[in-house]
Amino acid sequence: EVQLVESGGGLVQAGGSLRLSCAPSGFTVDKGAIAWFRQAPGTKREEISCISKKDGRGTYADSVKDRFTVSLDIAQNKVFLIKNNLKPDDTAVYYCTADFALDGCPSLRAYYGFDYWGQGTQVTLST
Helix, strand or coil: CCEEEEECCEEEECCCCEEEEEEEECCCCCCCEEEEEEECCCCCCEEEEEECCCCCCCEECCCCCCCEEEEEECCCCEEEEEECCCCHHHCEEEEEEEECCCCCCCCCCCCCCCCEECCCEEEEEEC
8 A cells, every 4th residue: 555654844933944754655766756735725735846766856836946955765765855944935734745657757737647645744834
């Protein structure tokens, strides 16, 4: 059975940093593609980043580019999303998702066929 578990969310001040982790079971992160989505209250879930071993580096939405970094740790079989310079608009539930049939990451926000989803981890910016 394939499962994804996110962790690392919490309450943080604006300008602060967090590292989210995505730990899959039932597959290895060197296969397919793994993406991060987020959903703020009252909004649609949006893709913010994707990474695959084939591509070698992540892709990012404009809203997080230059502040967030996604990485694969094949030895630990985890995916990390490092978030720096957090802003109030970053308050959301963050989800990792995977599709190990993909051959690299599709264009950001153009593919909605990811097969497996985690339960999400809440990130809240304090005011």
